[in-house]
Amino acid sequence: MPRTAEGRAADALRVPETAPPTESGSAAWPARPSASFHRPGGEGGARRTRTGLRTGAWAAALGVLLAASVVVAVTIGPAGLSPADVWASVLAHLGIGEPTLSPLRDGIVWQLRMPRVLTAAAVGAGLALCGAVMQALTRNPLADPYLLGLSSGASVGAVLVIVLGIGLVLPLAAFGGALVALVATLALAGAGWGAGAGGRAGSGGSLTPTRTVLAGLAVSAVFGAVTSLVIFWSATGDSYREILNWLLGSLAGTDWTSVAIAGGAMLLVGLPLIASARTLDAFAFGDTAAAALGVHVGRSRALLLGGTALLTGALVAVSGAIGFVGLILPHAVRFLVGSRHRALLPLSALAGAIFLVWADTGARTLFDPRELPVGILTALIGGPVFAVLMLRNRRLA
């Protein structure tokens, strides 16, 4: 019977338009549910299949766009490279083709630009993913690793271990910083929030978007100041530039180690987060509803928020605190495919990767030969988006 439903998708597609819309809560319901109501063909299955196809189409399109963006972004800048040169270099390094570029040009592709572009893609994907997960768990459309202070907490952790000269634990220290900042923000935003398995429905509701963002602002301010102090106190060279890079985020100087850290974090933490779509969906109506649907609310929230802190830490360790990526992209993707996380999470990650690849390409070429911290560009775009979201969600305040 359900197969029939899918087979008759074209037929069923018409139904939502032709079915008379019900006007209000007082409209008549069939008084008695009965098997006789069930028609063999149905709208739900066909519609879902349709949205499934649409999600797949978007994923394929964004995947192709990302691959193309990476190749094209590597060609942009001085040296006059072509996409074919980039391909040749990549294939040669993968041991598939013969090297055709001069060592210098090959070095530009493989040692300078490719790691930077790939790091941008991984960081963008991870930040957008973190934003989408945090927005679901806090039921707050303004949640984002930057706005809630995680990024600045991670910066403090990263800067501290760099100053202390123990670079190997850099991502872990950043994770520690992000976790401290997250706990501080949530504690500040709503005392007692998320306490206990299952939680109290009312206390979940007390964590308003406004309070959360204000708490994030306070935490960011303090951690940002600590980052600046540590750099200023310890730096030997151009401390102002270094402070700017950590506070605004920059992908200058990233190498294959950065790719390994950011990409590894995406694989180890990002993929499990993407796989938690079902759990995040269940949070749509709050903690009580999630618990009644069989979700272990306390454990899920701790694990998933811990995951976002871990991922944010690894990303900030290579890029500094790049803002607004986690805010903009999930909302843009929601606009396209709706709020179900099975579609939202992977598409947000892809869109975030594409977005940051181009934002960083702009940052390193717009004022060539000078380079902007990429966070300036993301904030230029993200600030207005934040304002629009705030105005649209006035009742959330």
Next chain:
Amino acid sequence: MTDPADHRELHADRVRFTRGRRLIIDDVDCTVPGGSVGALLGPNGAGKSTLLHLIAGVEHADAGAARLGDRDLAALRRRDRARLVALAEQEVQDAPGLRVAEVVALGRTPYLGAFAGPDDRDRLVVRRTLDDLGLVGLADRDYATLSGGERQRVNLARAIAQEPELLLLDEPTNHLDVHAQLTTLGLLRSLARDGLTVLAALHDLSLAAGYADHVVVLAEGRVRAAGAPGAVLTPALIREVWGVEATVLEHPATGRPLIAYSEVAERASVAPDRHGASARA
């Protein structure tokens, strides 16, 4: 346990729950026979919502047990419990960006694996539930654009899509006009006839008396009375629990009890501080 109705009988057995230092649910015993509609009554703050949350496993009792037939609900794995017990909440919250069909599909959560998508059966259940509740025309609407009554109906549909044996509802008639109230309660009755055990927290005593097979009156976290509506809802009990004077009539058409309130009681023996009665005395 050969009779399926016995298998679906709800028993709460000396359930006790404290929050902070406050005792919210105090040794509650209650029973709702399988395949019947139970109404959970009581003034604000009596612990109705909390008792529903305890039975649904949203919160955990300090002592006592809730059983469905011979199954201890607290001992079940969360997912297994969510396949037996569904909770439709009073709170009408926004679910940003979700469409009605997607909200109803959330009810399938306890049946889905972590990675597998919904299968044919899940789709069938969602479709059937939309159909049964007259929501087909709203299936593609954004939940946030619905009226309060429509949202209540969608929340109920989500719970029914869980295919539970026990359906718990927290004030399902809140914010509904008379027609929608009677339709909701009629639907609960027909679900019970099909074998579902229903327990609904209600405020309207006459509605409860008109539709419930069994009422449980809660006051200050304790069961004050339980049984058939006609036997339980007496003027003396209503005065004592709610602090109002009432006459219990017989409904001229249905023969069910009909409660006519007259005024706030001069002296309420239970919780006078909550009912303004002491202010008048």
